[in-house]
Amino acid sequence: MPRNHEHPLSEAMDRRLFLKRTAVAGAALGLMGRGLAQQQPTADQVVQGKNPKLVVLSSRPVVMESTLELLGSERITSKANLFVRNNIDLPGLNTTEPNVQPGWEVEITGLVDKPFKITVDELSKLPQTEVTTVLQCSGNGRSFFNPRPSGNPWTYGGVGQVTWRGVLLKTLLEAKGVKLDPKARFITMNASTQGGAQPYEKSYPISVMEHNSAMLALGMNGEPLPAVHGGPVRLVAAGTFGTANVKWITKVEFTEKESSGNEQVPRYRVPVLPGWNTPILPTQPGSRYNYTLDNSRSNWGANINSFILSPLPGSSVRGRLVEIRGVAWNDGLAPIESIEVSVDSGTTWRKAVIEGDHGKFGWYRWVAPRLLSPGEYEAMVRATDALGRTQPLNGNIWWNERGYEWNGVMRVKFTVT
């Protein structure tokens, strides 16, 4: 493959972002120069345009999380407040500005009758679809596992709700008159690595074309896709964990088997009993697991989850009427049917009211009004979908060596005055 196809980004980005990258690197070096090697630079120093309230977990590659307060402050998570989990250190892309590259090419190949390449410019002229999804790192909540698995210590902020705009893979194949071989069972994506990193290759089950509006996304929240979030083009499958929503897409390959690359196995997997009725196989906390394609599955569909966004943990609120508020989401395969709140340690649960519109893959905003006398409280929330999938009371039941897919019932302590 010619270098200018494999790394179409590097030179253009070099020109465009030279000054910004230099500025960020300088800021980071400045901090280290002050002898604060363990202190991270602030989010806006690491990625231009990010809210400094985001918490930086790593600056190379960039990993930063949002906060419960920021998540509760807007209906759609703005690009300034959205978490970042990059696996590849691409300093040239550390900005929320767009990555304008009309000539960027995506190759569609593998088990199709006519492989082809398409540029971002051509993609932008095909029919566009919008979908609002909950984007979440599969490591979100990792800090709550005990013992703490290795990896970035996410709390609750590795999640956000964003609106994508792009071309459905289905639409693209139809527009090009390209047919899939019936043997195709996976979609395997390749990210541009700018030549400086290991190949980043991930597979989805091909069913995401039907169930998850899989698309080549060019836009986010009504703007061109920010560089740090995968611009100019990202593969988005609504309802799946962030890890499978590969950024800076160069190749989409239809394959019979899932990738056996490092990002597919052993990374980003959870133990399973093949064919059993359980989303993960519980393993002994602290134990090791020899991940294979057979005895584990990739972080694909997001498991059901719900957060309390107000009151904030440790806060004081005025009584007696307290509105407990938050969000809930799942993989979109079936609607969330009830979101229940308990303020008596789980003895009684009462349905919260689901507010306003939510897309199939967006989050459900809910409010649970309670009459509470002055005192200390702990609220718990639990979402259940129409399939009977809910959250474990103690998320540690899912302890896994790599700390993925935490969805334990959230508990928030607050004071009513």
Place this chain on the structure above:
Amino acid sequence: MPRNHEHPLSEAMDRRLFLKRTAVAGAALGLMGRGLAQQQPTADQVVQGKNPKLVVLSSRPVVMESTLELLGSERITSKANLFVRNNIDLPGLNTTEPNVQPGWEVEITGLVDKPFKITVDELSKLPQTEVTTVLQCSGNGRSFFNPRPSGNPWTYGGVGQVTWRGVLLKTLLEAKGVKLDPKARFITMNASTQGGAQPYEKSYPISVMEHNSAMLALGMNGEPLPAVHGGPVRLVAAGTFGTANVKWITKVEFTEKESSGNEQVPRYRVPVLPGWNTPILPTQPGSRYNYTLDNSRSNWGANINSFILSPLPGSSVRGRLVEIRGVAWNDGLAPIESIEVSVDSGTTWRKAVIEGDHGKFGWYRWVAPRLLSPGEYEAMVRATDALGRTQPLNGNIWWNERGYEWNGVMRVKFTVT
């Protein structure tokens, strides 16, 4: 294979049960002779020793279900009250009496270093293990799917709790010094068909040896295994649906792949999205599905479920203190953490009290005391386990062409006087 191995049963049974079988056939013919072709004979006429209150769904092969009242009347379901779902018409075995055959041979073969045969007599001299399990037909509840799938119209009675006694497969292999080939991923069982029926072959994932106490059972509820329930020897895997607990075992084969026989596919399967976080793939009610080993899974681990056994549907009870009672169970992979009852259409749920001891694979007896004024009520029950698996409010979400694995929230209407 010599005839006396393949069909070790027929002659001995012929001698032993000649009179009983004749009597049953006579009773059945008698009813038909009275012009009641559509009326089934009673349970005790079809299977000697069964409670006539059981509901006969088919007499050849024998299919009969128990009732909520009978299930609530005893802690361990007696052989008289236990449902029967036979796939093979074996008139000689239609009795709850034991099937005494010390010379009956089971062949252990496939991916083992030393294949061997063992008789029931030899099995009875190895260390025995007892396990109490919920045995349930995977078609139990089929009648509640809408539109009604074809197959036996089970309501709630295709379930019971019994205590098995037998030799763990693990113990057996150890005792014989036999090692499994690491390639072995399934256990494939063969039932004796007495030469008169199609082979009945089923596979389990090999993990049932570790997680489900898979055993060659020789006894049930402290007695030799009744003939109609699989005597002299049945493969039992605690926590799995009845279909995989193959009766009249002649061969246990360790295999790399699951059987592709008719009983394994397309029968006894539910649609799945491979690798997704959902126990079944929801399909459009009334639609067809082309079952393959890839796009579906066998009825293996029982999904979580709970029944109200008192008050009975439509009954009147004295108030104000009403004790709502019932049972709940799952596949035993993790404990059931809460069993909740609602009497206000699901707006509030309150934890029931779990009573007494229950094994890992047995059912949990629960009681929810409520103060209820005279009037009409509808109680709902929902069990949730430590893995966050619960029941759908509307079980029809799992509608599948063959009507398996119903576990919708049970609703019982009753009157308080």
